[in-house]
Amino acid sequence: MWFNFFYMVKWKLGLLFVFIIILFETNAQNYPQNYFRYPLDSLPNLVSPFGGLRDNHFHSGMDLRTNQQEGLPVFASADGYISRIKIQSIGYGKAIYINHPNGFTTVYGHLQKYSGKIAEWIHNYQYKNQTFEFDYVFEKPILLVKKGDTIGLSGNSGGSSGPHVHFEIRNTKSEKIINPTLFGIIPFDTFNPTIKKVFIYKFVSDGLLLKKELKIDQTHTTKLKEFTNVFVYNKQIELDEDQYGFGIEAYDYIHNQEDEKGIYEYSLKHKEKLVFKHTLNQFAFNESKYINTHIDFPFYKTEKVRIQKCFIDDGNEFSTYEINNEKGKIYLPANSLDTLKFEVIDNNKNTYILYVPIKVIIKKIDIQKITYLKSLKGEKAFYPLTKNSIKTKDFLFEIDAKSIYDTVFYNFGTLKPLQEPAQSTIYRIFNSSASLHKAADIAIKPYGINLKFQNKLLLAYYFKDRKDFRSAGGGFENGMVRGKASSFGHYFVTIDTIAPTIKQIFLNTEEAINDSLHYYFEIKDNFSGLGKYEGFLNNEWILLDFDAKSNLLTYHFDEVWKKQVADNKLSKLNNTAIIKPELLIRVTDKKGNVAEKSFEMPITF
Ligand SMILES: [Zn+2]
Numbered sequence: 001m002w003f004n005f006f007y008m009v010k011w012k013l014g015l016l017f018v019f020i021i022i023l024f025e026t027n028a029q030n031y032p033q034n035y036f037r038y039p040l041d042s043l044p045n046l047v048s049p050f051g052g053l054r055d056n057h058f059h060s061g062m063d064l065r066t067n068q069q070e071g072l073p074v075f076a077s078a079d080g081y082i083s084r085i086k087i088q089s090i091g092y093g094k095a096i097y098i099n100h101p102n103g104f105t106t107v108y109g110h111l112q113k114y115s116g117k118i119a120e121w122i123h124n125y126q127y128k129n130q131t132f133e134f135d136y137v138f139e140k141p142i143l144l145v146k147k148g149d150t151i152g153l154s155g156n157s158g159g160s161s162g163p164h165v166h167f168e169i170r171n172t173k174s175e176k177i178i179n180p181t182l183f184g185i186i187p188f189d190t191f192n193p194t195i196k197k198v199f200i201y202k203f204v205s206d207g208l209l210l211k212k213e214l215k216i217d218q219t220h221t222t223k224l225k226e227f228t229n230v231f232v233y234n235k236q237i238e239l240d241e242d243q244y245g246f247g248i249e250a251y252d253y254i255h256n257q258e259d260e261k262g263i264y265e266y267s268l269k270h271k272e273k274l275v276f277k278h279t280l281n282q283f284a285f286n287e288s289k290y291i292n293t294h295i296d297f298p299f300y301k302t303e304k305v306r307i308q309k310c311f312i313d314d315g316n317e318f319s320t321y322e323i324n325n326e327k328g329k330i331y332l333p334a335n336s337l338d339t340l341k342f343e344v345i346d347n348n349k350n351t352y353i354l355y356v357p358i359k360v361i362i363k364k365i366d367i368q369k370i371t372y373l374k375s376l377k378g379e380k381a382f383y384p385l386t387k388n389s390i391k392t393k394d395f396l397f398e399i400d401a402k403s404i405y406d407t408v409f410y411n412f413g414t415l416k417p418l419q420e421p422a423q424s425t426i427y428r429i430f431n432s433s434a435s436l437h438k439a440a441d442i443a444i445k446p447y448g449i450n451l452k453f454q455n456k457l458l459l460a461y462y463f464k465d466r467k468d469f470r471s472a473g474g475g476f477e478n479g480m481v482r483g484k485a486s487s488f489g490h491y492f493v494t495i496d497t498i499a500p501t502i503k504q505i506f507l508n509t510e511e512a513i514n515d516s517l518h519y520y521f522e523i524k525d526n527f528s529g530l531g532k533y534e535g536f537l538n539n540e541w542i543l544l545d546f547d548a549k550s551n552l553l554t555y556h557f558d559e560v561w562k563k564q565v566a567d568n569k570l571s572k573l574n575n576t577a578i579i580k581p582e583l584l585i586r587v588t589d590k591k592g593n594v595a596e597k598s599f600e601m602p603i604t605f
Helices: 002-030 116-129 285-294 297-303 451-456 510-514 559-573
Strands: 046-048 062-065 073-075 080-087 094-099 104-114 134-137 150-154 164-171 194-205 208-215 221-223 230-233 237-240 242-254 257-261 265-270 273-279 321-323 330-332 336-345 351-361 369-373 380-382 388-392 395-399 408-415 426-430 440-444 457-463 468-473 475-477 480-485 489-495 501-505 518-524 530-537 540-542 545-547 552-556 582-589 594-600
Touching (some): 080 104, 080 116, 094 150, 104 116, 116 134, 194 336, 242 265, 242 336, 440 489, 451 457, 451 475, 457 475, 468 480, 480 489, 501 594, 530 552
Parallel strands (some): 230 351, 237 351
Antiparallel strands (some): 094 104, 104 164, 194 208, 194 242, 208 369, 242 257, 242 330, 265 336, 336 351, 395 440, 457 468, 457 489, 545 552, 582 594
16 A cells, blocks of 8 residues: 555655656747848848738748849748648748658748759649649658758749748748747847837727827837836826726837838736737747737728737637737726736837826726727627527628627618619628628528529629729529628629630840840739649640749740750751741630630750
8 A cells, every 4th residue: 555655755756756757858949049040141130020010911930131133042940841832923932841850840932943953843744734733732741941942033033022931930830930030030129119109999888989099109108217218107197986998009119221010929917917918939920910809990090009918808719819808908096006018029029018007087087089990880790709690592702700800880782883883782791890800601592593604603892982893703693693702792693704814925134134034924914813824835735834923934944945946946957847836825714714725936056
């Protein structure tokens, strides 16, 4: 018995010890330092940090500065193997993923071209599968790389708005994106972040939100002398007894760069107790859209300023928060003197602290101005964390349980249809300030169904103010035109029977002039969007490079052309008929409308 008891204790202690070691180990392993090198031949220098606030997403990597240039060598950040190659005419453009033995994956996006054996592998793959764009995941290591190997050249491919390298570090297994600064990839920066404004929110009734704005600048704050970056708001803010939420407009600044950058962390403490903290260490891709509830989205829509809230809505499940039991809201009892402490930290751990003294009084004060109204009387509502739908004989709008963050009041109705393009009534599911986390299922019954044009039907999103509309995709199925609605608004059924356009163009860029071995084309579609683009040289498939943002389709004269030129020479020697290489470009839009054009190719150089 006694023996067993001691044995048990020993065993349990042993287990605890092992547990502590595991904890320690995983912590130490979390973010290995100096393992990953900066992938460019320079000191870390960013255009944009990890987690920056963007439309519909948080920036998922670091944008590395290439000084407005393309063609800088991009190096493997550490030893590993190419685990994925993805080429898109949008998004990351030409991208490489490398798996490393320590459980992390590095990603390099917007490349101009690939290098060496990687480029060779891709070229073969593209010809074998007759596609420029593809997403290939390597089941086993085929292309190995050493730390510092050149994997490609920096560029501006895909949805990039200027030359740079988009660099990510991910957890290979979970695919969560991790802030690269945690691995020691940190650009030099001694500038402190700053809070520009503080916002006070009062939740008056369901849907009605009041807001007060405090300007935080030199005339409104006093610097505490013993510190360089601790400030106190000069005035005591008087509020009446109620529940409040807070928000900040905060930015980071970097030496020699004028624009405002994203911050790493911000927090709010009330009487030195943590109310809310948001830290950008890592997040999953499907969390990125929480940006639309993380910020005061209605304010952003009207003012184009992103206020980061210190409280969260019911439907906000972003994993980056540490919050009190009231989801970041604070109840302020009457007759109290309180202090709020806001703290902002940048990626270099430069800190800014702001104290705001608050006095809560019994008397009702009318300090707030109503900045926006979430509800209008008589409107219907969608509720968060549950399925919601609108169903009529000719219309369906259905949203998933996790599609909205808060109660959304909406206005539902129909509009008089547009004469020309509309093939149905215009439906309105409207809320000017709410966003959808996941696209809704939408279906609209068209007026009449002409069998000939059935497959040309699609949905249109209608901009009521501009009386303009854009494609919302979808297609005819079971008597209705069905698709996805990515936002609330106005929708109707329309038709697309117009083929894309193809035009040869002559670029006068340095590269284009120095290298005459390519043809450029501009391809465009009027409505549903480009679907497929193909090129054939005397019926032989050729690789065409497409850049969606510039509508540029490029044929780099490659081995197919060289072979045909050689064949041509041969036929000349043999006095047989000359086969002139003829380039056929075929472009199809998303509704199957096809355009074709042929171009004569040079036969000698
Ligand atoms: Zn980026």
